[in-house]
Amino acid sequence: MRLHFLVCFVLLAFCGCKSVNLFTIEDDKTFGANVAAQIESDTSGYIVLDSIKYTQVYQYIYSIRDELLNSGQVKYKQEFPWRIRVIQNDSMINAFCTPGGYIYVFTGILKFLDSGDQLAGVLGHEMGHADMRHSTRQMTQMFGVQLLLEVVAGKQEAIKEVSAVLIGLKFSRNHETEADNCSVQYLCPTLYNAAGGAGFFEKIQALGGIKPPEFLSTHPDPGNRIQAFNKKKEELSCKGNQTYKDEYQALLKLLP
DSSP states (O other): OOHHHHHHHHHHHHHOOTTOOOSOHHHHHHHHHHHHHHHHHOTTTOOBOOTTTTHHHHHHHHHHHHHHHTTSOOTTTTTSOOEEEEEOOTTOOOEEEOTTSEEEEEHHHHHHOOSHHHHHHHHHHHHHHHHTTHHHHHHHHHHOHHHHHHHHTTOHHHHHHHHHHHHTOOOOHHHHHHHHHHHHHHHTTSSBOTTTTHHHHHHHHHTTOOOOOGGGTSSSOHHHHHHHHHHHHHHTTOOOOBOOHHHHHHHHTTOO
């Protein structure tokens, strides 16, 4: 085992520092690439929309991603690929981002949302988890170091096990709050409504408070998160107010 891991184990043992990440940036990238390959090879479980057939769909989503990356707020803008794939499954109101920045969006959440700023808010939240390197921290606590090292090493059984968990990974309260804040920070320099992520929770409340999907369901509750999004936008003095609803409705017509 590398000296890096031994040092971190000592730190964890003596100071209880749960924020210590045992993995390097290169580990995150390899981890994400291995998980992405597993997801996209499992055609019986995941149908990924073809990037050529659905060129306009991907162009639209990538344009939002580029706005976020060019905000100057994404720490690992250059290090991670920030590649996007859309998974066809209307029953999954979900999105997630692997370590290293491989982003997955289900058609279910695309059809649930109403506007471009809402999608930008969700993408910003997921990118925030990767940028803050929450996944490797959370899964280290869940699985231990050895299994995740096997994922980095490319061992298929480990990759399959971790891939299944990653899609519905529950983050801590602090990690969810940090990702929400990242969403606002990434959007703040743009023309988008920086609190676009709040729109998801507003829809949840409007529908009678149905349980949010796992990727946004940890706590605090939807009402508090709406307030937190708006408060962060106000704290940062974000000026953007565009929702791009018409453009988003045009996107929805392109989906299968």
